[in-house]
Amino acid sequence: MSGEGRPRIARLRGVGRGLLLGLLVLAPSVVASEFMLDVLPHPGYTVLNDALATVFGLLFGWISIGLWISLAGALRLLLRSRSWLAGRGELRTDPGARVALVVPVFREDPMAVCARIETIYRSLEETGRLAQFDFFLLSDSNDADAWVEEEVAWAGLRARLGAQARVYYRRRRNNIKRKSGNIADFCRRWGLQYRYMVVLDADSLMAGATLGRLVDLMEQNPTVGLIQTLPAAVHQNTLFGRAQQFASRLYGPVFAAGLHFWHMSEGHYWGHNAIIRVAPFVRHCALPRLPGGGAFGGEIMSHDFVEAALMRRAGWEVWLEPGLEGSYEETPPTLLDELKRDRRWAQGNIQHARLLFARGFVPLHRAVFLNGIMSYVSSLLWLAFLVLSTIEVVLHVLIPPQYFPRAHVLFPVWPVWHPEWAAMLFWFTLAILFLPKVLAVVLTVVRGRLRLFGGLGALLLSVTLESLLSSLLAPVRMLFHTMFVVSVLAGRKTQWGPQSRGDASTGWAEALRHHIGGTLLGVLWGTAVYILSPHYFWWLVPVMAAWVVAIPLSVWLSRAGPGRAARRWGIFRTPEEIDPPALLRRYEEARAQPGLRRRTPARGFLAAIVDPGVNALHCALLKPSVAGHEGLLLSRQQLMLAAIKDGPQALSPHEKLQLLSDRDTVAALHWRVWALRASRARQWLDEGVLAQGRPLPPPFVKARR
Amino acid sequence: MVADKRTHRRVQVIPLDVHDPGDIQARVRAYLGVLGMPEGRIETLVETACAGAAHGGDAFRRLRAALVDHLAATEPGVADDPECAGLARLALWLDAPAAALESLPVSPPLIRQPMASERDLS
Numbered sequence: 133m134s135g136e137g138r139p140r141i142a143r144l145r146g147v148g149r150g151l152l153l154g155l156l157v158l159a160p161s162v163v164a165s166e167f168m169l170d171v172l173p174h175p176g177y178t179v180l181n182d183a184l185a186t187v188f189g190l191l192f193g194w195i196s197i198g199l200w201i202s203l204a205g206a207l208r209l210l211l212r213s214r215s216w217l218a219g220r221g222e223l224r225t226d227p228g229a230r231v232a233l234v235v236p237v238f239r240e241d242p243m244a245v246c247a248r249i250e251t252i253y254r255s256l257e258e259t260g261r262l263a264q265f266d267f268f269l270l271s272d273s274n275d276a277d278a279w280v281e282e283e284v285a286w287a288g289l290r291a292r293l294g295a296q297a298r299v300y301y302r303r304r305r306n307n308i309k310r311k312s313g314n315i316a317d318f319c320r321r322w323g324l325q326y327r328y329m330v331v332l333d334a335d336s337l338m339a340g341a342t343l344g345r346l347v348d349l350m351e352q353n354p355t356v357g358l359i360q361t362l363p364a365a366v367h368q369n370t371l372f373g374r375a376q377q378f379a380s381r382l383y384g385p386v387f388a389a390g391l392h393f394w395h396m397s398e399g400h401y402w403g404h405n406a407i408i409r410v411a412p413f414v415r416h417c418a419l420p421r422l423p424g425g426g427a428f429g430g431e432i433m434s435h436d437f438v439e440a441a442l443m444r445r446a447g448w449e450v451w452l453e454p455g456l457e458g459s460y461e462e463t464p465p466t467l468l469d470e471l472k473r474d475r476r477w478a479q480g481n482i483q484h485a486r487l488l489f490a491r492g493f494v495p496l497h498r499a500v501f502l503n504g505i506m507s508y509v510s511s512l513l514w515l516a517f518l519v520l521s522t523i524e525v526v527l528h529v530l531i532p533p534q535y536f537p538r539a540h541v542l543f544p545v546w547p548v549w550h551p552e553w554a555a556m557l558f559w560f561t562l563a564i565l566f567l568p569k570v571l572a573v574v575l576t577v578v579r580g581r582l583r584l585f586g587g588l589g590a591l592l593l594s595v596t597l598e599s600l601l602s603s604l605l606a607p608v609r610m611l612f613h614t615m616f617v618v619s620v621l622a623g624r625k626t627q628w629g630p631q632s633r634g635d636a637s638t639g640w641a642e643a644l645r646h647h648i649g650g651t652l653l654g655v656l657w658g659t660a661v662y663i664l665s666p667h668y669f670w671w672l673v674p675v676m677a678a679w680v681v682a683i684p685l686s687v688w689l690s691r692a693g694p695g696r697a698a699r700r701w702g703i704f705r706t707p708e709e710i711d712p713p714a715l716l717r718r719y720e721e722a723r724a725q726p727g728l729r730r731r732t733p734a735r736g737f738l739a740a741i742v743d744p745g746v747n748a749l750h751c752a753l754l755k756p757s758v759a760g761h762e763g764l765l766l767s768r769q770q771l772m773l774a775a776i777k778d779g780p781q782a783l784s785p786h787e788k789l790q791l792l793s794d795r796d797t798v799a800a801l802h803w804r805v806w807a808l809r810a811s812r813a814r815q816w817l818d819e820g821v822l823a824q825g826r827p828l829p830p831p832f833v834k835a836r837r
Numbered sequence: 838m839v840a841d842k843r844t845h846r847r848v849q850v851i852p853l854d855v856h857d858p859g860d861i862q863a864r865v866r867a868y869l870g871v872l873g874m875p876e877g878r879i880e881t882l883v884e885t886a887c888a889g890a891a892h893g894g895d896a897f898r899r900l901r902a903a904l905v906d907h908l909a910a911t912e913p914g915v916a917d918d919p920e921c922a923g924l925a926r927l928a929l930w931l932d933a934p935a936a937a938l939e940s941l942p943v944s945p946p947l948i949r950q951p952m953a954s955e956r957d958l959s
Contacts (some may be wrong), residue, residue, distance in 0.1 A: 162854065266945065287941065295937040300944045324948045333884050418952040728931070733869045744872040745930025748923040753942050756920075776853075799923065803901065806868055807854045807893030812863075824867040 142449075146398050150495045153394055155195045156200050164557070167191030171557055173528055173549040180524050190411055193511045195564055197503065202383075202568035205390030209575055215347060216396060217359065217451045221564045224351040227264060231347055232326040232410075236270045236314040238307070239278045240334040242285035245269065247722035248337050249299060250289055254722075255340035255715055262340075264347065266326070267299040272307035272314045276788035277736025279303060280750060282652035284739070287749050288728040301753070305793065311403070312419050312435035323410045333404035336363065339458030339715045346407040349453070357413070357448025358440060360399060360406040363389040364463035366708050366716060366778060367636045369696060372689035373465040375601050378594055378704035380463065382585065383572045388454035397449035398496040403436035405459045409448065413439070416446035427482055435482025437504060438487060441497035441653040458715060460708075466606065467638045468646055471612050475626050478508040478616035511613030518675060522661060525668045584707035593706050604685060607678035611650045638690035640683075647682040648769075652680030732821050737788045738780055740798060742816050747802040754795040769798050779815025854893035861896045862887045868900070872929050878907075908935055 138700045168185040168298040228740070235251065237245055239266055249267055269286055286301040293299060314332060323329070328350055330343060346359055362384060365377040391400060415567050417439045432438055437530070440450045464470040481504035487493070488501050533547045573595055576582060585591040657678035662669040678685075688694060698704050708716060732743050739746040759765070771791055775783055791797055805816045813822060841848050855864055869879045875959050885903045890896035901922045908925035912935045928935045 288939065291931055291933065295933075295940055298945075302944065320949055320952050321947050322945055323952075324950050325945055414950060415953050729873065731873065744868060744926045748926035748930065749941075751923045752920075752927060752938075803897045804894070806864060807897045809852060809855045809893070810860070812853070813855070821867055821871060822864075824870050 137345040142397060146396060146494060146496055149396065150499060153197075153200060153499075157196050160196055161189045161193035161305065163690040164192040164561075167553075167557060169554045171550060173522065173547055177524065177527060177764060180520060181528070184517065184520045184524065187313055187513050187520065191510060191513050191517065192561065192564075194506050194513075195561070196389075196438070198360070199567055200562050201390035201394060202386050202571050203390070205386040205388065206571040206575055208389045208393050209386060210578065211500060215453060215455045216558060217353060217356070217453055218455070220353060222352065223345075223348055225348050226351050229264060229347055229351060230325060231265050231316070231343075231407075232329045233265050233267055233332065234268045234270055234315060234318055234323065234329050235332045235334065235336070236272060236311050237334045238272045238311070239275055240273075242278070242282040243288075243727055244723065245282075245334050246285045246289040247719060247725070248332075248335070250292060250334075250722045250740035251724075252338055252340065252343070252720040253297065253299070254718060255331045256343060257340070259344055261344040261347070265298075265343070267297075268318060268322070269299070269301045269778060270314050270318055271301065272302040272310065273303065274307055274789070276792050279789075279792065280736050280740040280746065283749055284728055284730075284746055289450060291728065292725065308636065309419065309431050309435075310433075310449065312432065312439070316418060316646045319410060319414045323414050326410050328407050329410050329413075330407050331404055331732065333461060335462035336405050336545045337366070337460040337715060337719060339713070342456050342458035343407075343641060344397070345456060346453075346499055349440045350407055350409060353449070355447075355449050356397075356451060357409045357443040357446075358401055358406060358450045360401050360450070360452045360454045361459035362452070362454040363405040364457075364458045364706075364708060365463045366460045366706075367462050368465065370465045370637065370690050371694040371695040371698060372467055372470075373463060374695045374698060374704040375598050375689075376470075377426050378706055379598050379602070381708075382591075382595070385454060386568065386572045386575060387667075388452060391452050393452050395452065395496055395500075397451060398444050398494050399440070399450045399452035400500065401436045401440035401443075405461060412446060412448050416448075417442045422483070422486055427479065427620045428486045430625075432480070433483055434477060434504070437481075437484065437497075437500055441487070441493045441500070444494050444497055445492040456768075458713070461629060466638050466730060467608070468638050468642065468690070471609070473645075474508075474609075474613065475616050477615060479626055480618045481505050481508055482617065490584055504523075508613045508617050511610040513618045514610050515614045518672070521658070522668075522672075525661070525665050529664045545801070557691040566599065569599060581707075584710055586702045590702040590705060593702075597703060601689075603674065604681070607675040608647070608682045608685075610675075611653075611679065628748075635692040636690070637742055638687050638688055643683045643686045647679075647686055650679040650682050733818050737783075737792065738816065741780070741801055742821075744802070747798065750792065751795050751799050754793070754798070757794050757796040768794055772797055772801050772804070775801060776808065776812065779812075781815070852892060854895075856892045858887065858890075861890055861893055864893055865896055865900055868897070872926060873932070874929060882907075904929075912936065 142655075165185045165188060168188045169181060170180045172184060233249075235245060235249060246269075253262065253267065256265055267359075269282070271279065271282050273282060276707065282299065282303070288301070290297055290299060302318075304314060304323075307313065309316065315329075318329070329348060330338070330346065332338065342361065346361070349359055350356060365380040368374045368377040419435055419438060421431055422429045424430075444450050464473055481501075484501040484504055487497055488505075490640070515572075528547075535546070574589065576585060576591060577588070582588050582591060585594065654676040658669065658672060658680070661672055695704075699709065730739070730743065730747070732739065734742050734746075740750045741747060768790075771787055774787075775791065791801065805813065808816070810822065839848065839850050840846070855861055857864055862883050865883050866879060874882065882900065882903050886900035888894045889891060890899060904925040905921050908921060908928065924935050927938050927941075933937065
């Protein structure tokens, strides 16, 4: 089966929608730019005014995209329109369709990941679809401790699920191309045995019924290559996380319905909580290494958009299916965690500029690339707008107006500025920004979903607070995103680090380190503007004030205490908090399960060497050692001797990985360490463990007088 | 004190392994405790491993063989090799029959296929 036979009309429909959206965005942007020119003081500085109007027009167009998407989504939801994907053909179920559920991980909390896999496994078992699914925990962890703990958590999961459970663990030694390379490696090794794969993130959860439905939708639509679900954000406790969770839960479905409307079969792939037809993915979606260096060369960092575009380019449909419940994810718990993630995303999205004009992509996927780029470049534009407008004001203050710009004129040219027009444009822009939120609230009321958000009062209060919070955070994000864009364009690449999940919190020192620059900029810029033009100062207050309060705000929002208090007061409550689905309840139970019995405090690398059970497990999962060349054998021996002599603390992370990679060395070191005399053994074995085997001293008996 | 062959000086040699019989026994006992060996079998195994052992290395070598014997008593086809010794420890730790653990490292058969990179994206 191939997706290449898609009707021409579908292609034209895509182009038509793209053109319509483009027109809807472009026309008001031009009008807004023109209006901006009228708003600016006259006579002004032509170049400056033109630049201001252009930047404003670009920003206006950018924010109006969100409005048009939300408007279409709201209409679809209001009219209860059926999903185009689900409405085609007869629903089919083929129990013979093999599905691999793949979970790529990179230094995640393995116990939590395994609890999620267990939850999905049990849910599939309940729905009777388990026989179709195999599970793969695909590790890219490049840290010895993480590697060993993943193995232990996985073995515990296997012990709980039983020997027959098809839950596999694989760790790549070289994590080239990161997540996309990890998935590609799976496809190369095992892809031929599966018709579909469901890609999950380490924090993803999906209900068995949802997974079954996804498989059926793929069976029903043989020209579809990929279906993306809309994951609901869950499990947030920090105030920041809960506000984000609430926003994504309230506004997300409207926005996703809008994307479904505009993109149709040329939809999004977000890299997880999606089902993919394996054969076309293998055939068409391998990612190249882009030639050259700097920001635009090297490995493709944000792979998901590109994979969707490649799939579509090959003729396979890509759908965002927002109507499916039972798909969940977690969001960054703190502002700084979100910004760290954004640094990577900024680099990945800006790199897509290289692909904007690549051969064969459909226009809507080019628009997706552009949209991704604008997500970060818009911050640069916003800052540029503030800088340009400040320059304009400063020039007007410092340079006296020329009442007679030309010689031989009878009447002076009076400076004209219409503050009321500026205010009107300001309020109009705000309306465009906030209308999607209003639409989401109205829809919640109309569709009778108020109870799911704690009632009308709680919903309105939450929306108001969330809007205030997002208004405060927007300038902070803007400043960071601007720095990211500049840093990416300067060719600085980010490192691949593990993601924070759970209730991480930001300390004062960390917040100070990251936000002090913005705070100082806000104070200096604000003060200077206030001295020069107190009237203009008030226009800048929403931005400058946000920069000034960023440090305490970042710390306060990262705390779980205020987040939980907000939940008690009914603020930012989501349907999953008010009435937790069975899947989330089952996850909590799985999370509370004790792991495998551990009788030493050793964890990670140390456990793999000293704990007899963990060592045996690790050895069992390694391939048998091969007799390499003499130099390799000698270097292993040398490493082992160094480990015995100086203890684990003397080993570098790379040396630990080297030791753990060879089965004979790990086994030999295990027995050597246990046989060492006390002074050397203490470097490895806990004092309590060493004391364990010693006979107890004779009990002290008090002599009777 | 022994004479260094190169310098002919007398040097004190400290054995690398634990060598006091009481200490050897304590170490082996601790090992079996950490592994989760049932209390009733620990002393027998300590006796088997430590009787006549010159140092810790010697005792643990015997213990490894004893663990394989322990596994062989219940499972057929067990040989005195590192793999079986590992399996024996694993079975004890996970409290599961060795047969159930043999599938642990098994993954679906590898049927490799290429995933050639696109070369004409930009």
